[in-house]
Amino acid sequence: MKQMNVQQLNQLIPGTILLEGHASTLYTKAFASDLMSDVLRFQMEQTVLVTGLCTIQVLRTAEMSNITCIIFARGKRVSPDMLALAEEHHITLIESALTLFEISGRLYQGGLEPVYR
Amino acid sequence: MKFCYEITGGDFSAGGSASSQVKKTLKQFNIAPQVLRRIAVALYEAEMNVVAHAWRGSMCVNINVDHLSVVVEDEGPGIEDIDRAMEEGFSTATEEVRQMGFGAGMGLPNIRKNSDEMELTSTPGIGTRLTLTIRF
Numbered sequence A: 001m002k003q004m005n006v007q008q009l010n011q012l013i014p015g016t017i018l019l020e021g022h023a024s025t026l027y028t029k030a031f032a033s034d035l036m037s038d039v040l041r042f043q044m045e046q047t048v049l050v051t052g053l054c055t056i057q058v059l060r061t062a063e064m065s066n067i068t069c070i071i072f073a074r075g076k077r078v079s080p081d082m083l084a085l086a087e088e089h090h091i092t093l094i095e096s097a098l099t100l101f102e103i104s105g106r107l108y109q110g111g112l113e114p115v116y117r
Numbered sequence B: 001m002k003f004c005y006e007i008t009g010g011d012f013s014a015g016g017s018a019s020s021q022v023k024k025t026l027k028q029f030n031i032a033p034q035v036l037r038r039i040a041v042a043l044y045e046a047e048m049n050v051v052a053h054a055w056r057g058s059m060c061v062n063i064n065v066d067h068l069s070v071v072v073e074d075e076g077p078g079i080e081d082i083d084r085a086m087e088e089g090f091s092t093a094t095e096e097v098r099q100m101g102f103g104a105g106m107g108l109p110n111i112r113k114n115s116d117e118m119e120l121t122s123t124p125g126i127g128t129r130l131t132l133t134i135r136f
């Protein structure tokens, strides 16, 4: 199973790393969704969340489901509130101008797996 | 050990702070990470239901030796048909709720999945009460 750290996975996109939380975490999976209720249904350890939703609830969802890396797609800008919550919970934040589809494609090609098959 | 938190209906920016507090508190105990995640997810969906569907409410958690018991109570419109509300995909959420990433009707089914015992009762026009037990 392919494992990569934040720097390695960001090279696949590449986006802007706003905040580096758990620098030592190795990621093996990715999940793309704008629906937080869906994110909360799966085991998310070592999983990167890719989303076009840019609200404080994305951070709360990450906190509850142990997600430590979020990529915001389509040029969505993280608010100061979101940044503060991410800092508190050591969550890595990446902004990218690419679409959800393209980011997902690049991560998949790079070797990340879906949360289930 | 018992803790209670207030939940304000419609306040999406504060939604999740009660669950966050509980998770923080429980981290000090020797609880398996998987169990802690199940608790956090169930509490958060329950808290967001009060934020999304009710006027005001509270979350009380009681930390026991081998399990957590939770009561989430609210004043709000209540639920007419509990069985229907428990179905996957049933939702009366507003557009605002959907824009926050909720309102797909997956909350209650997921709360049930993540808890060992769940009881949901409601009086339409008065409010709703959810009790959960999650064993450590």
Ligand SMILES: Nc1ncnc2c1ncn2[C@@H]1O[C@H](COP(=O)(O)OP(=O)(O)O)[C@@H](O)[C@H]1O
Pocket (backbone or CB within 6 Å): A037, B049, B050, B052, B053, B054, B074, B076, B077, B078, B079, B085, B086, B090, B091, B092, B093, B102, B103, B104, B105, B106, B107, B108, B109, B128
């Ligand atoms: N605390 C509550 N007060 C009133 N109605 C509720 C409450 N919790 C849930 N409901 C009703 O049950 C439905 C299903 O809830 P849920 O499965 O969490 O999905 P969602 O919140 O995404 O709509 C809601 O759309 C709402 O009609």
Ligand SMILES: [Mg+2]
Pocket (backbone or CB within 6 Å): B045, B048, B049, B052, B102, B103, B106, B107, B108
């Ligand atoms: Mg819900």
